[in-house]
Amino acid sequence: MPAPTDIPAALRGGLFTLKQARSLGLSREVLRGRRFRRVLKEVFVLAEIPIGAELVARAALLRLPTGAVLSHLSAALLHRLPVADGRDAHVTLDDPAGSHRRAGVRIHRRRLLPGDKTHRRGLPVRLDRPARPELPGSEGSHRVRRDASLA
Structure with a gap:
């Protein structure tokens, strides 16, 4: 079994997009793992961060113009x-x-x-x-x- 991928510091503070994660070397496969949760399509957060209405609203703004x-x-x-x-x-x-x-x-x-x-x-x-x-x-x-x- 391969060693877990380190989570880049830039992604530990809150929401991030798939594009940001990919630019830091994380694959879709890693993002599907138990250390992350998808908030909205192509927007993720660390699994320990609770997902509430305000977080979903912030995620929506990341996806929209x-x-x-x-x-x-x-x-x-x-x-x-x-x-x-x-x-x-x-x-x-x-x-x-x-x-x-x-x-x-x-x-x-x-x-x-x-x-x-x-x-x-x-x-x-x-x-x-x-x-x-x-x-x-x-x-x-x-x-x-x-x-x-x-x-």
Whole structure:
């Protein structure tokens, strides 16, 4: 049995892409091993790092074009609104064409103006109406936790 491949220091801090791993000498076979977990297609993390909604959101931004912003449920979570922790990241692109879904990512499309985004915990987030469809009394309100104290 071959000796385990050393994990490069550059990959120990958090998320990394398949391209980054390959440039540092790791093969797909090594990435499929038990020392790594796939967060989204071509985005990985060390196995001991827990995968939650914020990590999935960060992974989504690594896979999408510059200018993508977190929105809907992902924005609500970063704004610390009491919503259910969904598995998919919600991202808005200023691009009318293309796919509306990738595995683990729900893509929303609308024109984004310069004042439409802010940053929360270092991530670009849609500023206007974060998670409006998920607020109580509106369509999708079943996703809102009725008692914020449960959070």
